[in-house]
Structures are given as structure tokens and as C-alpha cells.
Amino acid sequence: MILAKGPVRSREKRTCEEPDFSDMVILLVSPEISLVDEPVKIQASGLPPEKVITLRAWLKDEKGQIFHSRAFYKTDMEGNVDLETSPATGGDFHGVCPMGLFWSLKPVIPFLRLMKRDVMGSPFSLHLELYTLLVLTPLPEDSPAATKVIERWYTAPGVQRTLIREGRVRGALFLPPGEGPFPGVIDMFGGVGGLIEFRSSLLASRGFASLALAYFAYDDLPGYLGEMDLKYFEEAAQFLCAHPKVSSDGIGVVAICKGAEIALAMASYLPQVAATVCINGTNAVNGNSLIYGDLALSGIPYKAERFLITDFGSLSLLNFLDDPGKPEHQDSILPLEKARGPILFLVGDKDENYNSLFFAREANARAVKYGKKDVYLRCYPGAGHLLEPPGSPFCSASQSTFFPLPLTWGGELVAHCRAQETSWKELQEFLRKNVRCSRRNKL
Known part of the structure; x- marks a missing residue:
């Protein structure tokens, strides 16, 4: 005091x-x-x-x-x-x-x-x-x-951070104090690129082994996001599962925006993924094509002509992504029904970057259609795109490296920040429940 x-x-x-x-x-x-x-x-x-x-x-x-x-x-x-x-x-x-x-x-x-x-x-x-x-x-x-x-x-006493350069994988691993094993989580952000660590450090402070994973615009990774090779993310999942302080039963994935799209692809195709949290993402591959061995999913073309410029001079991408339900886009929808574990969609209904509530509802409808019963949707009235841990101030728009104008994120101050408090608790509860943590066999 x-x-x-x-x-x-x-x-x-x-x-x-x-x-x-x-x-x-x-x-x-x-x-x-x-x-x-x-x-x-x-x-x-x-x-x-x-x-x-x-x-x-x-x-x-x-x-x-x-x-x-x-x-x-x-x-x-x-x-x-x-x-x-x-x-x-x-x-x-x-x-x-x-x-x-x-x-x-x-x-x-x-x-x-x-x-x-x-x-x-x-x-x-x-x-x-x-x-x-x-x-x-x-x-x-x-x-x-x-x-x-x-x-x-952003880091509790005893949390350790290690820069990761394993094969192609680039990131930072945060480990809680103690011997473990700890539940493992891969943490990703979206189109800003680079290595963003603040959510991973907080997850480690709450008992998770969290790998903040970069996938472009960092170190020797490509400077921009082109074709997405799921093998890179599989390598990251294998690395985390093999770590001696991480439970080998499977990992969780937490991601927002473009990262949430990749997280849903990981859940759909990678057996290492035991639980997935998609924050304001989509249900299909957009813009950048996705490859995984012989598999290739074409990205739904972006609609740049739908950009909106707000009265404050920021850019809204709300209609930038096309409707994946159109017949010509069916092959780009991610088959989440194949996911090994549960999927949680966290969505702000005032998101002005993505029409994320629409995409989450489409994903949920697909889960119902194919009989997958462990897909959950949590919608927060008044919340915008940047649903982050509590203590992160409300940001309705900010500058972007890859756009000439600031991007609009949307949301209302009090409703958004209360949603951050609620979603942060729900995110952790979901991961603790669904990412098992068993003892490793000692040699």
C-alpha cells in the first residue's frame, strides 16, 4: 500500500x-x-x-x-x-x-x-x-x-524467459517457477507481425508454459506474411510437447485475428493441439493460402475495395473479408470438426476489424452440422477487436505497419475492458480444464 x-x-x-x-x-x-x-x-x-x-x-x-x-x-x-x-x-x-x-x-x-x-x-x-x-x-x-x-x-517472480531458435521455430518460451510439468500453450498475435510476448509472460505467471510464437516480420522469418506453411506451426507444437518441463499430453493454442485463423487450422490438422482459443478470428483461410504437405487451401481473396475510412481518419476492415459461405469459397473453410479437442471462440460484438461474430457463428453451425459438441462461443456485448488481458487499456484505433492509415478496432470503453477481465478468466479456466498435465516418466 x-x-x-x-x-x-x-x-x-x-x-x-x-x-x-x-x-x-x-x-x-x-x-x-x-x-x-x-x-x-x-x-x-x-x-x-x-x-x-x-x-x-x-x-x-x-x-x-x-x-x-x-x-x-x-x-x-x-x-x-x-x-x-x-x-x-x-x-x-x-x-x-x-x-x-x-x-x-x-x-x-x-x-x-x-x-x-x-x-x-x-x-x-x-x-x-x-x-x-x-x-x-x-x-x-x-x-x-x-x-x-x-x-x-508483466512477469511474476521466478518466471523464466528463453529465446527460441529451434529449427525454423522463432519465439520466446516462458516457464513458471518450479519443476513442472506445466500445461503448454502456443500464443500468437495477428497481422502486426513480430514477436509479441506480454500475453505469454502473463500466462506463465499464471502457471502455463507459454511459447510466444512469431511467424513473420521477426528475425530471419519472412518480412511479410505470404503462403502459410502449417509445417512451421507443427514444428513449434512438437518442440513445446517435447520440452522436459511441459506436459506431453497435448498443448493449447491461444491466438487473435490472423493468428486465430492459423490456430483454427492447427486445431483442425495437428494432433498435438488439445484445446484452442480463437479471439476475434475467422472460420476460413483468407488472403494467404495454407499448405500442409500435399494439402493446399486457397485463401479467400481480400476485398480491398470495401475499405471504409472513419470520421476520425482510421481504416475499418469490417467488410474486408468475404463471406466464406459462398459456393466458390467452400474449399477454404477450415474443417474444425476434425479437431482433437474443444475450441473456444471469444468474440466482441463491436469488433470493427473483423466481422468476428458472424465467422464464429458460422464455425459453430459447422460444428453442429458435423456433430462436434465441444465448440463454444462467448460473445461480449460492447467489446471490440483487441480483447487482451486486464490492465491493457482500451484502444479503439491505432497505427499499423502494413497500412497507410490507422486501423479501427472498435468497442466501447467500459464494456470492452470488463470483457477483458471476464474473458481472461474464462480463457485460463478453459485451458486448465482441457490441456491435461500429467507427469513425465523419469529415465
Whole structure:
């Protein structure tokens, strides 16, 4: 718990009847050091009763860019504010929202996305500031009445990270502390490419052996995503199953966007995959063709002429993917009924990057048609495309390496971030239930 004190600055001259609240303001935060997917309790006391105040949060990312948020509160009759019970009256959100200052962090420079790259070396240092006035500017000139700094980590103590260069496989393996064996998970992201590790480090912090797998635009992998060879992903699955600290009974796969398409292909064709979580993905091969030995699935052509440019100048890909139900696209649909294990689709119904709810419903209908009973769909009203672990602030649009305009992700602040809290728990429960973890035979 952090206790921060400071003088209350006022632009008005105090009268003899007014109590002096200088040095009485207390800002409490608990815990002061935590993983980013853990909630934080924020309270303030020692303030004038029924006074409007501003709580502001800010941090610098690893490139020095500032992300900030603020909310206005009215103190109670005792001069207290408790974010678990006190409603925000305005600012970046309103209503009772204990984690709202974290959820609503946004960049000073538009269309930047907050993403942790170095998950092992340092946390995000989040600054919380209390002002006894309304703060309307992004960078206030007034001094805060109280401040504190908390640490938000992406890796729990004892988690180990190893860069992987095994055969063609490129990635980073995160192992929980202990001897294991641990349930193994392959973790992939989408069209941004590169190696993204923050979800894997959190999964390892929660007891999974997680391989953050890159598949293009990283190291000696191709700079762009061309033909997708499922043999590469099979090699990654074999590597993870063979690791001495990973259960050999089968692995899980967690992926979003284009990665979710690949995850569904892995589930359909690879016997190592015991459970699959597809976050806002599709039910067919799109754009890039998929090969696996003698098997070849042509990608459904993208419809670039359907791009929409929003009023904010970002690009919506909502209609970029064609309907896989058309007769000419039947051979591109992934045969999920062949999957060894269960499949969980996590979907935001306000996704503006993919029509992911439509694709998930199509996948579910196919499962019913072929008698596969362990395909599940969880739809989150108001959630957008970037369903990430809790603590990841809401991002409605951000810059993209492969497009000239920022991409629109969609969603509504509070609904989306609550969906992140719920889906993160459901994702872990699904993996723990369906990725078995047996002891290996000792030689």
C-alpha cells in the first residue's frame, strides 16, 4: 500500500471560517506492486467535503510516449473518495469504475497503442495524481495535492524467459517457477507481425508454459506474411510437447485475428493441439493460402475495395473479408470438426476489424452440422477487436505497419475492458480444464 501526502493548492484566498486542509490529503493505493492483470484499490481522504477533485494517471511507454487518463469525483460528507463505490462524474469515463483510470489510458499523440515489449526487465511505472480542481488539459500546470507511483509488471517472480531458435521455430518460451510439468500453450498475435510476448509472460505467471510464437516480420522469418506453411506451426507444437518441463499430453493454442485463423487450422490438422482459443478470428483461410504437405487451401481473396475510412481518419476492415459461405469459397473453410479437442471462440460484438461474430457463428453451425459438441462461443456485448488481458487499456484505433492509415478496432470503453477481465478468466479456466498435465516418466 502506498500513502501519498501533499499540500492542497487553491487559487482562492481562504477565509477565517474555512478549514485548512493543507497536509491532510491522503492518497492510498493497494497493492503498490502488482501484475497488470490484477486490480488496484484507490482511495483518497482528508479532502474538503463535497468537493470536486480530479484523479489523473499517466505513464511513459518504452519509447517515451505519454499515455494519460483523468476522472472527476465529488468527495462525500467526510471528504473521502473510494473508487470502488464513488462514481466518476466526468472525465474519460463516468460511473463507478474502480479500474477506469487504467482502462482509459490514451496517448497524447493519437493512434499510438500501449504495448509492453520488454516484459522481463522493467514494469510500467504508473503515476497517480490528485488535484483539488478540475483538470481539463492533458498536461496540467498546477501541482497535484498528492501523488504516488505504482509498478505494473508483466512477469511474476521466478518466471523464466528463453529465446527460441529451434529449427525454423522463432519465439520466446516462458516457464513458471518450479519443476513442472506445466500445461503448454502456443500464443500468437495477428497481422502486426513480430514477436509479441506480454500475453505469454502473463500466462506463465499464471502457471502455463507459454511459447510466444512469431511467424513473420521477426528475425530471419519472412518480412511479410505470404503462403502459410502449417509445417512451421507443427514444428513449434512438437518442440513445446517435447520440452522436459511441459506436459506431453497435448498443448493449447491461444491466438487473435490472423493468428486465430492459423490456430483454427492447427486445431483442425495437428494432433498435438488439445484445446484452442480463437479471439476475434475467422472460420476460413483468407488472403494467404495454407499448405500442409500435399494439402493446399486457397485463401479467400481480400476485398480491398470495401475499405471504409472513419470520421476520425482510421481504416475499418469490417467488410474486408468475404463471406466464406459462398459456393466458390467452400474449399477454404477450415474443417474444425476434425479437431482433437474443444475450441473456444471469444468474440466482441463491436469488433470493427473483423466481422468476428458472424465467422464464429458460422464455425459453430459447422460444428453442429458435423456433430462436434465441444465448440463454444462467448460473445461480449460492447467489446471490440483487441480483447487482451486486464490492465491493457482500451484502444479503439491505432497505427499499423502494413497500412497507410490507422486501423479501427472498435468497442466501447467500459464494456470492452470488463470483457477483458471476464474473458481472461474464462480463457485460463478453459485451458486448465482441457490441456491435461500429467507427469513425465523419469529415465
